[in-house]
Amino acid sequence: MKAVVVHAAGDLRVDELPVPDPGAGQVRVRIVYGGICGSDLHYAHSGRNGVYEVVEPLTLGHEVVGVVDRAGPGVDVAAGMPVAIHPATPTPAVGAARGSGLNLAVGGTYLGSASTSPHTQGGFAEHLIVMEGQLRPLPAGLPLRRAVLAEPLAVAIHAVGLLGDRVQGARVLVSGAGPIGALAISALRAAGASHITAADLHRAPLRTALGVGADAVVQLGVDPALTDDSFDIVVEAAGAVPSLVTALRVVRRGGAILQLGILPPGDLSIPLASMVAKEVHLQGTQRFDSEIDEAIDVLAADEQIENVISHEFDIADAAEAFEHASDATRSAKVILGISPDPTA
Ligand SMILES: [Zn+2]
Known part of the structure; x- marks a missing residue:
């Protein structure tokens, strides 16, 4: 089978690997679509993602x-069933309430991650072995091509959920309109932002x-500057220091900043005094818990989310796909x- 494998920094290959067989409690999934994430790009370009380094x-x-x-x-699931996959183990049960804290647990695994030794191999492969509990059956009428957004949308839903009641009726700025920013717009809308x-x-x-579904857009450096405290x-959602500095300036007194973008590691120069003076609530967020279930419901109900997908490449052209994904001026997700989509 074909698989997209990073061997070292700048060394991304489409390799031919043996088709794996499922063991007890496991299921083999024929992978149809895969979305390229910022962390995949980090691994491909620099051989590392934050503190995690590719060593195999x-x-x-x-x-x-x-x-x-x-x-x-020991597993009873029907062949041919369309599924999304929860990338984490341990995995919350289907339909579990939020707040298990599994996303913050130490020692779990995540598909396609060098955080574990040996690494946890990922899903850009024609066949993938997962635990039965990682399967998320898709509702009829949700195309696989749209469902591929379930994981990043779950990240956005989890993040927005951490703000609780603040979102209902709120005026919100999403700073950074890449794929995760765009999905945050959908999550904010679903959570009642006005x-x-x-x-x-x-x-x-x-x-x-x-x-x-954004109500307004502002091109930074071209359109008039955003108003203070507004x-x-x-x-x-950009993971960039200037964006956070702007956030601190334009958030109102008593408002909240959600740090969804992944900031660069190390010491950063950020004027935090206004956070104190304005009594700003600053919220971090990490992956998600059970919100992939909610993400699947949102995707089934909202066709326009599929507009986040800007390009589709065959797995054989993974290098070109990664090149496009690295250029925010010409691509979104x-x-x-x-594999061919048997449900299309
Ligand atoms: Zn991702």
């Missing part, structure tokens, strides 16, 4: 959907933001077509 060949990919191919001993503005340096992401909530 690593199949990338944690945003994957497909159909059940074969159940292992007005959502998206800001970005580039024009293309702002078009995506409008395509998923948003109830700012979602920092880039997906790989890994």
